[in-house]
Amino acid sequence: MKNDLTCGVVRDLLPSYVEGLTSPESNTAVERHLSECPDCAQLRTALAGAPKQAAPEDAKEVDYLKKVKRRGWRRVAAAVAVTVLLFTAGVAAKLFVIGTPIQTQGMSWVISTDVPGQLDIRVYSIWSGTACRQWETEQEPEGIVRVTCRQVLPSPLSNSGDYRAVLNTEGVNAVYLGDQLIWQGGIEISPQIDRIYQAQTPYVGDAPAVGRVLNALRFDTCGSYTL
Numbered sequence: 183m184k185n186d187l188t189c190g191v192v193r194d195l196l197p198s199y200v201e202g203l204t205s206p207e208s209n210t211a212v213e214r215h216l217s218e219c220p221d222c223a224q225l226r227t228a229l230a231g232a233p234k235q236a237a238p239e240d241a242k243e244v245d246y247l248k249k250v251k252r253r254g255w256r257r258v259a260a261a262v263a264v265t266v267l268l269f270t271a272g273v274a275a276k277l278f279v280i281g282t283p284i285q286t287q288g289m290s291w292v293i294s295t296d297v298p299g300q301l302d303i304r305v306y307s308i309w310s311g312t313a314c315r316q317w318e319t320e321q322e323p324e325g326i327v328r329v330t331c332r333q334v335l336p337s338p339l340s341n342s343g344d345y346r347a348v349l350n351t352e353g354v355n356a357v358y359l360g361d362q363l364i365w366q367g368g369i370e371i372s373p374q375i376d377r378i379y380q381a382q383t384p385y386v387g388d389a390p391a392v393g394r395v396l397n398a399l400r401f402d403t404c405g406s407y408t409l
């Protein structure tokens with residue numbers, strides 16, 4: 183068989199030839215052409231060298247994967263940091279800004295009607311670790327006045343624990359501090375009375391509970407005693 187392969191046919195065959203996929207007959211024909219055609223020979227050399235070039239590409243790919251992984255870790259770290267920040271901000275907001283509804287246990291109050299036509303309400307925080315924000319005096323239906331605040335930890339954001347409101351007595355029947363009735367129809371439910379009320383126990387045999395009642399009554403001012 184004469185060497186009748188054209189350059190086009192050889193170039194089609196070269197990739198397979200380089201990988202050793204062509205038949206011995208084709209190999210012979212291709213090799214004969216290559217020995218006479220410098221252009222195709224050059225292409226063969228280039229194709230044969232191709233696998234060597236693949237290595238750096240693989241390395242690049244690995245580098246890229248590493249970068250992606252590094253970026254992934256950075257993203258995770260950023261997400262964790264943001265989560266921690268948000269959580270801290272949330273806790274701080276809860277403790278210093280949002281707080282909890284007012285609890286009468288930590289408060290003391292005085293309501294006076296000494297000035298005719300005026301209801302003078304004063305509320306104090308008796309715990310130094312507590313401050314109040316957003317003091318409000320709301321007039322509710324049926325002559326109910328409700329004094330509220332949010333109890334928070336002291337910070338520059340909070341007002342002091344003290345509050346004063348002077349109201350027109352007209353139409354005021356009862357005053358609440360939070361959910362606690364503290365004044366009704368001219369009778370002040372003092373913090374002492376409230377403590378006695380809170381200490382109530384239906385069971386006289388409950389010594390600690392009875393002790394709390396006696397303590398609230400300040401019975402100790404009458405001398406030492408035992409249950």
Ligand SMILES: [Zn+2]
Pocket residue numbers: 188189190192215219221222
């Ligand atoms: Zn050729």
